[in-house]
Amino acid sequence: MAGKRYLMTPGPTPVPPEVLAAIAAPVVHHRSPDFRPIYEECLGRLKQVVRTEHDVLLFTASGTGAFESAVANLTSPGDRALVVSAGSFGERWAELVHLKLEWGATPEPAELREKLEEAGGAKVVYLVQSETSTGVVADVQALAAVAKEAGSLVVVDAVSSLGAVPLEADAWGVDVVVSGSQKALMTPPGLAVASVSPAALEAAAGSTTPRFYFDWARTRAAQHKLDAPFTPSVPLVAGLNVALGLLLEEGLEAAFERHVRLGRACREGAKAMGLELFSPDEDRSAVVTAVRSPEGIDAKDVVRLLRDRFGITIANGQGPLIGKIFRLGHIGWFDVFDIATQLGAVELALAELGAEVERGVAVTRALETFADAARV
Amino acid sequence: MAGKRYLMTPGPTPVPPEVLAAIAAPVVHHRSPDFRPIYEECLGRLKQVVRTEHDVLLFTASGTGAFESAVANLTSPGDRALVVSAGSFGERWAELVHLKLEWGATPEPAELREKLEEAGGAKVVYLVQSETSTGVVADVQALAAVAKEAGSLVVVDAVSSLGAVPLEADAWGVDVVVSGSQKALMTPPGLAVASVSPAALEAAAGSTTPRFYFDWARTRAAQHKLDAPFTPSVPLVAGLNVALGLLLEEGLEAAFERHVRLGRACREGAKAMGLELFSPDEDRSAVVTAVRSPEGIDAKDVVRLLRDRFGITIANGQGPLIGKIFRLGHIGWFDVFDIATQLGAVELALAELGAEVERGVAVTRALETFADAARV
Numbered sequence: 001m002a003g004k005r006y007l008m009t010p011g012p013t014p015v016p017p018e019v020l021a022a023i024a025a026p027v028v029h030h031r032s033p034d035f036r037p038i039y040e041e042c043l044g045r046l047k048q049v050v051r052t053e054h055d056v057l058l059f060t061a062s063g064t065g066a067f068e069s070a071v072a073n074l075t076s077p078g079d080r081a082l083v084v085s086a087g088s089f090g091e092r093w094a095e096l097v098h099l100k101l102e103w104g105a106t107p108e109p110a111e112l113r114e115k116l117e118e119a120g121g122a123k124v125v126y127l128v129q130s131e132t133s134t135g136v137v138a139d140v141q142a143l144a145a146v147a148k149e150a151g152s153l154v155v156v157d158a159v160s161s162l163g164a165v166p167l168e169a170d171a172w173g174v175d176v177v178v179s180g181s182q183k184a185l186m187t188p189p190g191l192a193v194a195s196v197s198p199a200a201l202e203a204a205a206g207s208t209t210p211r212f213y214f215d216w217a218r219t220r221a222a223q224h225k226l227d228a229p230f231t232p233s234v235p236l237v238a239g240l241n242v243a244l245g246l247l248l249e250e251g252l253e254a255a256f257e258r259h260v261r262l263g264r265a266c267r268e269g270a271k272a273m274g275l276e277l278f279s280p281d282e283d284r285s286a287v288v289t290a291v292r293s294p295e296g297i298d299a300k301d302v303v304r305l306l307r308d309r310f311g312i313t314i315a316n317g318q319g320p321l322i323g324k325i326f327r328l329g330h331i332g333w334f335d336v337f338d339i340a341t342q343l344g345a346v347e348l349a350l351a352e353l354g355a356e357v358e359r360g361v362a363v364t365r366a367l368e369t370f371a372d373a374a375r376v
Numbered sequence: 377m378a379g380k381r382y383l384m385t386p387g388p389t390p391v392p393p394e395v396l397a398a399i400a401a402p403v404v405h406h407r408s409p410d411f412r413p414i415y416e417e418c419l420g421r422l423k424q425v426v427r428t429e430h431d432v433l434l435f436t437a438s439g440t441g442a443f444e445s446a447v448a449n450l451t452s453p454g455d456r457a458l459v460v461s462a463g464s465f466g467e468r469w470a471e472l473v474h475l476k477l478e479w480g481a482t483p484e485p486a487e488l489r490e491k492l493e494e495a496g497g498a499k500v501v502y503l504v505q506s507e508t509s510t511g512v513v514a515d516v517q518a519l520a521a522v523a524k525e526a527g528s529l530v531v532v533d534a535v536s537s538l539g540a541v542p543l544e545a546d547a548w549g550v551d552v553v554v555s556g557s558q559k560a561l562m563t564p565p566g567l568a569v570a571s572v573s574p575a576a577l578e579a580a581a582g583s584t585t586p587r588f589y590f591d592w593a594r595t596r597a598a599q600h601k602l603d604a605p606f607t608p609s610v611p612l613v614a615g616l617n618v619a620l621g622l623l624l625e626e627g628l629e630a631a632f633e634r635h636v637r638l639g640r641a642c643r644e645g646a647k648a649m650g651l652e653l654f655s656p657d658e659d660r661s662a663v664v665t666a667v668r669s670p671e672g673i674d675a676k677d678v679v680r681l682l683r684d685r686f687g688i689t690i691a692n693g694q695g696p697l698i699g700k701i702f703r704l705g706h707i708g709w710f711d712v713f714d715i716a717t718q719l720g721a722v723e724l725a726l727a728e729l730g731a732e733v734e735r736g737v738a739v740t741r742a743l744e745t746f747a748d749a750a751r752v
Contacts, residue, residue, distance in 0.1 A: 007402065064607075065437070234388060
């Protein structure tokens with residue numbers, strides 16, 4: 001079965017066949033009655049998933065595009081913005097204050113408060129909810145509260161977390177939630193969203209940064225007429241609508257719970273074969289499990305062996321972690337058997353590479369942990 | 377057969393089943409050996425279609441996004457740019473000189489020369505090759521020559537024309553060709569391209585306009601490593617690659633010739649039933665045929681009747697032409713029988729709406745014209 005492929009990276013993630021089928025349907029015109037009901041339903045479902053009463057703007061772009069929309073609409077040249085470990089993104093627009101933590105660290109609300117005081121406040125605070133490079137999921141609720149307290153607008157990069165871990169845009173006072181289609185929203189890459197609070201829209205009205213494609217006011221005005229400002233990717237919107245339907249049918253709370261259980265199962269399985277975790281061994285770490293490669297084994301070889309031998313794509317470490325960790329994804333359309341598949345393959349690969357791993361326990365431990373968690 | 381749909385607008389256009397099948401394939405990782413060969417082949421084919429030795433940059437966005445990339449990368453605040461009938465797009469970046477012609481007019485090289493002299497030159501001249509709102513295809517070769525003579529960079533909006541009518545980026549001295557996936561490239565909307573000449577890249581290096589997602593240098597550097605700067609829409613790239621393969625297999629010259637013959641067939645058929653053309657009755661008008669609605673008949677009713685009765689989507693007029701013309705598309709995956717379908721349905725609809733149309737001749741005339749043209 002050399003042809004059978006398993007996509008198990010933290011994004012893009014596997015897409016349910018119902019979604020692929022919707023994407024493969026003949027294209028319809030975006031300003032016709034064939035499309036408008038789909039568009040309307042999709043925009044409505046996005047609001048439910050982001051948990052906001054306000055607009056969720058939909059862009060044909062990668063998640064970075066929607067993130068750029070936040071930078072371009074919220075900040076003018078010279079404005080001060082604070083980024084909590086979000087990496088390099090839009091240094092040309094804003095004067096950035098960077099609360100830069102070590103890779104793998106979990107940002108603490110107290111650190112953010114201190115940094116904001118030190119900087120004399122910031123117009124916008126950018127947070128990353130799920131850091132897929134390390135498996136850390138930040139406590140966005142607490143961080144957002146600190147930022148609001150300091151009078152900042154809060155933007156959350158929820159690209160790999162929206163739909164997998166709890167996020168309450170309105171209840172937590174998050175002004176902008178940015179996400180992409182290709183992670184827990186179970187759709188191929190190509191669509192991105194930005195929810196916009198009234199305060200965010202007010203700031204946008206005053207921003208002098210030039211923008212056109214990612215201009216919020218233009219997109220919002222068009223969406224209110226059930227139109228799109230530019231030709232949207234009709235098949236991807238149709239696919240996203242089906243995927244959001246699947247997610248809401250499962251229920252957001254049930255999906256969050258499933259991700260928690262998948263994370264537990266993956267961590268317990270990895271530990272059972274004697275591996276050391278890199279990502280935190282805690283329930284919030286529910287979207288990707290980063291595992292340290294055993295002493296003397298290059299993680300790149302593990303990744304390569306899984307791909308070449310079994311057709312399984314997992315992710316290597318990034319930046320300073322390349323070769324040191326491998327990452328097992330469980331974002332979106334995943335069940336425990338996908339965890340079992342990854343653990344079983346990792347066990348075989350590590351044994352072949354000469355690592356001392358405990359054989360024959362990881363898969364069972366994962367399945368049991370998942371089942372136990374269901375009874376909690 | 378109320379369920380059978382015919383998409384016959386000037387964009388989005390119908391997508392061949394081979395392309396839809398490629399799009400529906402399980403998603404692969406964009407940085408894996410499953411995707412890189414597809415990406416490489418697609419980028420190479422784009423160069424063949426644009427007819428350039430230089431890079432064609434690929435964005436996950438609508439055509440407007442790629443157009444914005446040209447504005448943001450080529451012009452700094454205060455630069456002078458001249459737009460030939462391209463409508464409203466990026467007035468915040470550049471000081472725009474607008475050579476604004478009447479809807480339906482064909483821009484003349486002499487007018488452009490005069491306007492450029494009057495303005496004291498312009499850093500960039502923006503041209504539209506195919507104006508889908510009217511069916512006019514401009515003589516881009518002649519217009520580009522005038523602009524180059526005046527020392528301007530030339531950007532061509534070829535969204536609805538690339539792959540349907542001749543365009544020679546390098547030979548004609550066009551610095552930037554902008555296009556989208558959803559017209560003659562026979563792919564759903566969601567991808568856009570911008571070819572970049574060395575002079576365009578040099579200008580981009582000096583532009584101070586902030587940009588990130590649409591930054592040419594970033595995208596170009598990534599593409600040279602067969603990477604994408606941001607997660608691309610994997611299925612749409614796979615689909616575009618198949619579609620470009622179909623186009624190049626037919627041959628660009630053969631595709632251009634087919635579009636000329638489709639245009640002739642459509643015009644002769646429309647005239648045969650006694651209708652008056654709005655778009656020019658000339659071979660260059662090969663992508664969409666705009667037809668005047670008969671006296672007393674609202675074009676909106678024609679469009680609605682075709683949609684409700686036959687499942688056929690054609691386009692209404694836009695702006696000042698709304699209700700006055702309807703537009704029959706023949707961009708991309710079209711053969712003469714699609715022209716026959718549109719003409720037959722229009723004849724039935726107009727008769728039902730009480731227009732005096734000549735019955736029973738349009739379809740035959742179209743088929744004959746197409747066949748005759750083949751012998752020319």
